[in-house]
Amino acid sequence: xxxxxxxxxxxxxxxxxxASASAVLDFEGTGLSLLEISHRSKEFVSVMDxxxxxxxxxxxxxxxxxxxxxxxxxxxxxxMVPINLLHxxxxxAYVDTGTxxxxxxxxxxxxxxxxxxxxxxxxxxxxxxxxxxxNPDFQYLHLTSNNTIYGTQxxxxxxxxxPIVCDMSSDIFSRPIDINRFDLIYAGAQKxxxxxxxxxxIVKKSALTKSSGSIGAMLDYNNHINGASMYxxxxxxxxxxxxxxxxxxxxxxxxxxxxxxxDAKSSLLYAELDRNSLFYNSISxxxxxxxxxxxxxxxxxxxxxxxxxxxxxxxxxxxGHRSVGGFRTSIYNAMSIEGVQxxxxxxxxxxxxxx
Amino acid sequence: xxxxxxxxxxxxxxxxxxASASAVLDFEGTGLSLLEISHRSKEFVSVMDxxxxxxxxxxxxxxxxxxxxxxxxxxxxxxMVPINLLHxxxxxAYVDTGTxxxxxxxxxxxxxxxxxxxxxxxxxxxxxxxxxxxNPDFQYLHLTSNNTIYGTQxxxxxxxxxPIVCDMSSDIFSRPIDINRFDLIYAGAQKxxxxxxxxxxIVKKSALTKSSGSIGAMLDYNNHINGASMYxxxxxxxxxxxxxxxxxxxxxxxxxxxxxxxDAKSSLLYAELDRNSLFYNSISxxxxxxxxxxxxxxxxxxxxxxxxxxxxxxxxxxxGHRSVGGFRTSIYNAMSIEGVQxxxxxxxxxxxxxx
Numbered sequence: 001x002x003x004x005x006x007x008x009x010x011x012x013x014x015x016x017x018x019a020s021a022s023a024v025l026d027f028e029g030t031g032l033s034l035l036e037i038s039h040r041s042k043e044f045v046s047v048m049d050x051x052x053x054x055x056x057x058x059x060x061x062x063x064x065x066x067x068x069x070x071x072x073x074x075x076x077x078x079x080m081v082p083i084n085l086l087h088x089x090x091x092x093a094y095v096d097t098g099t100x101x102x103x104x105x106x107x108x109x110x111x112x113x114x115x116x117x118x119x120x121x122x123x124x125x126x127x128x129x130x131x132x133x134x135n136p137d138f139q140y141l142h143l144t145s146n147n148t149i150y151g152t153q154x155x156x157x158x159x160x161x162x163p164i165v166c167d168m169s170s171d172i173f174s175r176p177i178d179i180n181r182f183d184l185i186y187a188g189a190q191k192x193x194x195x196x197x198x199x200x201x202i203v204k205k206s207a208l209t210k211s212s213g214s215i216g217a218m219l220d221y222n223n224h225i226n227g228a229s230m231y232x233x234x235x236x237x238x239x240x241x242x243x244x245x246x247x248x249x250x251x252x253x254x255x256x257x258x259x260x261x262x263d264a265k266s267s268l269l270y271a272e273l274d275r276n277s278l279f280y281n282s283i284s285x286x287x288x289x290x291x292x293x294x295x296x297x298x299x300x301x302x303x304x305x306x307x308x309x310x311x312x313x314x315x316x317x318x319x320g321h322r323s324v325g326g327f328r329t330s331i332y333n334a335m336s337i338e339g340v341q342x343x344x345x346x347x348x349x350x351x352x353x354x355x
Numbered sequence: 356x357x358x359x360x361x362x363x364x365x366x367x368x369x370x371x372x373x374a375s376a377s378a379v380l381d382f383e384g385t386g387l388s389l390l391e392i393s394h395r396s397k398e399f400v401s402v403m404d405x406x407x408x409x410x411x412x413x414x415x416x417x418x419x420x421x422x423x424x425x426x427x428x429x430x431x432x433x434x435m436v437p438i439n440l441l442h443x444x445x446x447x448a449y450v451d452t453g454t455x456x457x458x459x460x461x462x463x464x465x466x467x468x469x470x471x472x473x474x475x476x477x478x479x480x481x482x483x484x485x486x487x488x489x490n491p492d493f494q495y496l497h498l499t500s501n502n503t504i505y506g507t508q509x510x511x512x513x514x515x516x517x518p519i520v521c522d523m524s525s526d527i528f529s530r531p532i533d534i535n536r537f538d539l540i541y542a543g544a545q546k547x548x549x550x551x552x553x554x555x556x557i558v559k560k561s562a563l564t565k566s567s568g569s570i571g572a573m574l575d576y577n578n579h580i581n582g583a584s585m586y587x588x589x590x591x592x593x594x595x596x597x598x599x600x601x602x603x604x605x606x607x608x609x610x611x612x613x614x615x616x617x618d619a620k621s622s623l624l625y626a627e628l629d630r631n632s633l634f635y636n637s638i639s640x641x642x643x644x645x646x647x648x649x650x651x652x653x654x655x656x657x658x659x660x661x662x663x664x665x666x667x668x669x670x671x672x673x674x675g676h677r678s679v680g681g682f683r684t685s686i687y688n689a690m691s692i693e694g695v696q697x698x699x700x701x702x703x704x705x706x707x708x709x710x
Binding site: 002004006007008009010011012017018020021022024025031032033035036037038039070071072073074075076078079083103106107110111188190194195196197198213214215216217218219231232233234235236237238241316317 | 357359361362363364365366367372373375376377379380386387388390391392393394425426427428429430431433434438458461462465466543545549550551552553568569570571572573574586587588589590591592593596671672
């Protein structure tokens, strides 16, 4: 048995993987592979419709918002957000909570007037900045809800009248969202939603007031909305696997049930980290992520030995990102509580043998 | 037996489909699905490297050029090409040979000074314009090598000192290319290369002279080149299937062998169209595409009857695009000569019963 703690592309439910492999061989009894069927076929149009409908129902998204699946990764949104939302003469506020937020800021500056109103760079992004003013004149406030590399997460979003734009790539579908707080949410699929190759965008239709003539067709959200995510050929297979993953989520009780499971997993792991004398977690306690748990050995000479122990127990993908070192445990929706139990047992045994 | 004549996403070799399904279940004996493995794992890095290397060797691409796999569809290139290549104060020439060329032109106008120097719109795109002058001052000449909807194809590219930028989405890997004629070639994967979700770009490195500060990171070819197609998380599965398809092409003799096969298929089909008294093809004879063969029944009242006959014989995906009507046969690399033989037999039988 393997326990996959990769940060992304990441673990998917086993039944989703089996159904995906089966559709590659024969899609819905058509006698054709899902890979070679027209995206305009009624069978695939129904997949896209169901994927969009599942996103709306799981996250309680009302009709003020459009839901679209785009080709490619979330990083393209770092450009598309200011291109579509930020008007000349207006400013947008960004909070810098790490690598991905910084990349959003860099692209924001290419396309508009951007102000970084808060940052946790001073402590290597080990906390979420909270004490800052938000000028009501900002057109939007850009946040990164969960910081995969560091293991921080907004537990509450700032209270402000400025509409929030949020990169939720690594924690969407892990907990409820009050959609009315947001003008736009985006997320690359490859954590809680599906495999790499598609990006989900949820956008308030009334926020899209720019003239389309100034934006290339594929960079204009309106074209994708009007085309029901079929303005161009969509990434058929990644969308299909995402749809299956959303079905799995519904079958397993939806967002509230998965949040309870995610709480249980992260609580178990943080409790062991706080108890175990060999390890520590350097993230501000109230900002600890429920999706990515970063930790270190006090004695870094034991790093490789610990990784080997983990691997022997079937736990893989635990090396920390090079910018923070140590270890990182990604415990997305599809990770079982058993996986985390196995890992904490390894940590306990490691304390017994090296403590 | 099904014969898949869809225009794209389109037929893939059966062995590629089987190996893809198998990798979804267990990738390279890792015990993990290809869908849930890190794109930075040595197993996937090796897939990306092999895919790039196969493109280079199959098309004889020298080191003046970079080969990259991007996420999403080819339509994004309609913007990325002028954004990256067209300098202020310079003009680019575009030839309008149909729907996709027109879309490239529309986006070109958003980002630069574009001149449409030739068009076949006057005859519903049934030919490739040839009699036109190309001012040597143009920064590039944009062409669409094969026009999927209409069934036209450049057999020779215009002779000019202006560097050519070419959308080869529907005929790349079907015939040899003299790379030195081009500054940039792009192609969505979902015809001859793989499934939907990735786009191949081949670009002359010396053509990328714009300052990167003016381009959003994901829209800047240089970032993808410097990141070896891993600047962001690539569309892992579509790239893997593309790599398998390129391996299949090598195993089957490479570009010259596939060109002979493609010639044989299109010759067989056009010969039957020219012989059969019920059907006609309205494309200028010297511009007939070897990839997409469009045709009509003189008696359009028989259209549905003919499509039913085709379906009974296992031939699917034959309805023409709504802008031209009639029928369209896409005979990409993976289509067997047998598939075309079955179709021409149906046409002969149809003449016997309805002639």
